Amino acid sequence: MVTTSGFTNAPATRAILTFLVSASLATSILSLKPYLPLKPTPHLWPYLQLWRILTFQLAYTSSTELLFSAAIIYQLRVLERIWGSRKFASFVVASYGLCMAGTVSLGLVSKMLTLGWWGYIPSGMTAIIISLVAVWRRELPRLGGFKILLDDSSTSTRGIELSEKWTIYLLTAQLALSQFPYGLLPALVGWIVGNAWADELVPGGLVRWRVPGWIVGEDAAGKRGREQYEGLRRRLEEENQDGMREVSDGVARGRQGGQEERRGFLGGVGRYFGGGT
CATH class of the missing domain: 1.20.5 (Single alpha-helices involved in coiled-coils or other helix-helix interfaces)
Structure with a gap:
């Protein structure tokens, strides 16, 4: 599906992937993993560590999640080639803020509805990456696919049809289920943010907002x-x-x-x- 190799015409994707891998490795080497996940209690109350709201999406504490995320980001570089680096970077920045607000808010609501049982938000860019997948699914049309037959009969037509995008969906599902059930919350928020962006339902005209051109070298x-x-x-x-x-x-x-x-x-x-x- 992607005909251009490497990160050609995708500098923003390369920068995001490099930052994510470097930050995750740095937190592991420096033993900073305990400071990444967010727990409403006691981090937000009574410790008032509000800075965790801004930083919990910056890196992963699990090498498995980092591997899945890196593979997905690399495959989604085609979205930057379609949009351009400036629009792609603008979406990532806006998605960072929207996913941060949505994940924290939904985490607090879940904690109250479950009487304190659901009190953990895993770290990492899971919500942002899944929002990219949601937009990518809407922007790129289906080009082909194949069918897995359910029996070996030559006349059988029963089977499961899969598109050429099935590998991205499989990696996305693996990422969402990596810290089950807590990883489902940021995955849900990311899917909502991505589809809301595609339908231009996000507030404040964020769809038309763009980062300064010098950030992507334009x-x-x-x-x-x-x-x-x-x-x-x-x-x-x-x-x-x-x-x-x-x-x-x-x-x-x-x-x-x-x-x-x-x-x-x-x-x-x-x-x-x-x-x-």
């Missing part, structure tokens, strides 16, 4: 493009001027030659009838 690239375009325009103008000058000189020489030819012809006629040689 300003520098645009400046280089304008400079190249300006140089090309000047060269074309100079070539056009030289060409017009040559054409004008050719026309002038043609007119002068024609006048001389006419004068020579008329002079010969006059000499003929006048008896001259």
